[in-house]
Amino acid sequence: MPRGERLTEVELVEDDDVDLTPRHVPAPGGPDDADPAGAGRRPRRTWREWRRHGRWVVPVAVAAVGLLATQTLLDSRAAAVDARIAALPGAIADVGAELTALWTPTDDERWYPVAFVGGTGVGPTVLDDGSPAVLARDLSTGQEVWSVAIAPAVPELLRSDTWGVSSCLPPPAELADPGRAPETLVCFTADAFRTAGPAEEQRRPAPQWSRLVVVDLHDGTIRSQADVPPAWSAATLGDVTALAWLDDERHVVVAGVDTVTGEERWRYRSPDDEPDDDSAGWLSVSEAGGHAVVFTGAGQTYALSATGERRDDLALDQTWSGIGRLVARTDLGRNRVVRAGLPDLEVLGTLSTRVLDDGSVPGLEVSSAGGTVWGWDGRTGRQLWETELTEVVVPSGTPATVADGRVHLPTSAGTVALDARTGEVVWTYTTPVTTGQIEVMCDGPHIVLVVADPSASGPPSLDVLDRRTGTLVRTVAVPDDLQWLTRLGPRLLGYSEESAVVLG
Known part of the structure; x- marks a missing residue:
């Protein structure tokens, strides 16, 4: 700038409303010249207006994305919980929109599963040559997965009117946690058998040999086998298996033998003799609460401890599902339930069996009587809650499902979901x-x-x-010729007057 030239003052105006849009300057006499006010021109949006409206656009968009992400996360967590529950041993397979026949057991089927590993059922059977065996089937197809003979052939077992005395069950300790599948099957077998028909034609020859076999449930590997005294029946209590038979003087004898080696650990002999008839063939023993429960042919029932002591203070409380519990009545009107490998638990009403438990409320036990349900801490014996329902739990002591912090029970009107921690009706x-x-x-x-x-x-x-809300999602029809449905591991078994069919 040339020296001495004066500077011109310029005032800078700070205004957000300054219109930075290039202006159109009309030519003289042009079409815009008649509208000096700019009527009809596009409205101008200032930077302040953009800032004012934009201030809300971005947060709303961010919030929408956040809500979507949150919902997606919640949905994925819910799906993960559902998948975890569906993988538990007590869960059933998805029934879908329609039940159809998967396969039909044959008329001469001598197999019934007593344990389940995933979609496979495992149980005792008789092979084509008459050998007592253990067989695993794929429950979706009925196809054999594996089989293993556990004793020499007994040709009489091939007759349709004859059945043997073989029995198989997992050890009680492997059944204590419904969230874990058992690993082994303890099988008892003998050459004894029974025939059907009129009493004078029935045959029940005394056993000449017996055997204990421990089978791996996953692949059928025989883990151990031992010859034991000839017996009519057996029940595994864990490390000890109880064997029952009649001696020459018709007294009931129960011997506790090592489940693996067959070595005898104790022996009990009943002071009373049995009637001189065919009742010996109906002598049996089963496990309840880690004890041996003896059923004599004369109709007497009593319990023996795992060390052979007779427990006349205990009674067998049979439930609707055939699962028996040993209980003792207390002076306070409670039932003291004997549990295998756990302390006795005093409850009101009848203790339920947990057919499915995801461990969401550790130690929970549930009992019921009429319309009253109780929750108990099975570790301490402390009562957690008591809930009165408007409907009756049917029957008392019915199996319970514990999933995702809730207890599901059948009632006389349908079903109820309770908060497993408080007993509140959900x-x-x-x-x-x-x-x-x-x-x-x-x-x-x-x-x-x-x-x-x-x-x-x-x-x-x-x-x-819907497990979370109780809303009816759908009703699934059952084939018309079936009158009854029951569980078969993860599948359903339907019965008609003529046959049975596995459904899925």
Whole structure:
């Protein structure tokens, strides 16, 4: 700038409303010249307006994305919980929208599963040559997975009117946690057998040999086998297996032998002799609460401890599902339940069996009587809660499902979900008909009920409920010729008057 030239002052105006849009300057006499006010031109948006509106656009978009991400996370967590529950031993497979026949056991089927590993059922059977054996089947197809003979052939077992005395069950310790599948099967077998028909034609020859065999449930490997005294029946108590037979003077003898080696550890002999008839063939022994429960042919029942002591203070409390518990009545009106490998537990009402338990409430035990349900800490014996329902739990002591912090039980009207920690009713579901058969099952995301109308001649149906809300998701029809449904591990077994069929 040339020296001495004066500077011109310029005022800078700081205004967000300054219009930075290039202006159109009309030519003289042009079409815009008649509209000096700019009427009809596009409205101008200032930077302040953009900033004012934009201030909300970005946060709303961020919030929407955040909500979507949160919902996606919650959905994925819920799906993970459902998948974890569905993988438990007590869960059933997804029944889908329609039940169809997967396979039909043959008329001469001598196999029934007593343990389940994934989708495989394992149980005792008789091979084509008459050998007592253990057989594993794929429950989806009925195909054999593996089989293993556990004793020499008994040709009489091939007759359709004859059945043997073989029995297999996992050790009680392997059944204590419903969240874990058992690893082994302890099998007892002998050459004894029974025939059907009129009493004068029935045959029950005394056993000449007996054997204990421990079988791996995964591949059929024989882990141990031992010859033991000839017996009519056996029950594994864990390390000891109880064998029962009649001696020459017709007294009941129960011997406790090492499950692996067969070595005798103790022996009990009943002071009373049995009637001089064929009742010996009906002598049996089973396990309950880590004890041997003896059923004599004369109709007497008593318990022996795992060391052979007779326990006349204990009574067998048989449940609807055939699962027996040894209990003692207390002076306070409670039932002291004997549990294998655990301290006795005093409860009110009848203790339920947990057919499925995901461990979400560790140590929880549930009992019921009528419309009252109790929760107990099975580790300390402390009562956790008591809940009065408007409907009756049927029957008392019915199996319970514990999943995701809730207890699911059948009632006289349908089913109920309780908070497993407080006993508070979360939801109830009432079936559309007065039902004579309710069994609560879980496939992960759903609670499934078998619903049968006792006043109708048609088949039962399945009500599939949302496990979290109790809302009816769908009703699944059952093939018309079936009258009854029951569990077969992760599958369903349907019965008609003529046959049985595995459904899926």
